[in-house]
């Protein structure tokens with residue numbers, strides 16, 4: 725299963741490199757840089773605004789998730805070619821996002837599914853709409869008041885699909901723990917460094933219980 729994810733990861737990287745090379749070869753390198761930079765700046769602004777609203781909703785000060793907790797950002801372009809037999813493979817295996825918040829632009833081809841009440845439900849793409857995913861770190865910091873959703877991507881045999889995921893997350897040296905004001909009786913998770921979460925996440929990403937279980941509080 726990890727092999728599938730690895731394959732997808734390679735496809736993502738190759739897609740970005742190919743796009744970059746094509747843009748450079750046809751003299752569009754500076755436009756490519758501008759588009760990626762503009763998208764990154766605007767998506768970060770939107771993500772930070774959503775995080776301010778989430779903070780207010782949780783009763784925290786609006787800048788709570790500013791600075792180190794939202795310092796890193798990754799723009800990942802996923803390309804899924806049509807698959808002759810979609811029953812044989814997934815585009816992306818089931819996982820929760822390991823970061824704080826994800827803004828996903830699905831394009832106009834369906835494929836994303838979320839796991840809810842024991843079944844996979846398709847999230848149909850809407851024009852100019854982002855899917856906003858709560859990541860594992862937001863679940864931990866909110867002490868389970870917010871839940872990260874398990875999701876996956878299925879393939880289809882007719883058309884290629886391209887999506888853009890914008891991942892906002894903590895700096896690797898951030899200390900993550902449930903925010904004290906959100907803990908009623910006892911914290912559900914212990915404190916840890918974000919880089920340790922990533923080390924444990926990638927070998928286990930298809931099993932969210934195992935991922936999160938490792939960081940549960942012993943109390």
Ligand SMILES: O=C(O)CCC(=O)C(=O)O
Nearest residue numbers: 802816830836877887889
């Ligand atoms: O392509 C998609 O719709 C989702 C991809 C995804 O879940 C991810 O990259 O984490």
Ligand SMILES: [Fe+2]
Nearest residue numbers: 819820821875
């Ligand atoms: Fe994801």
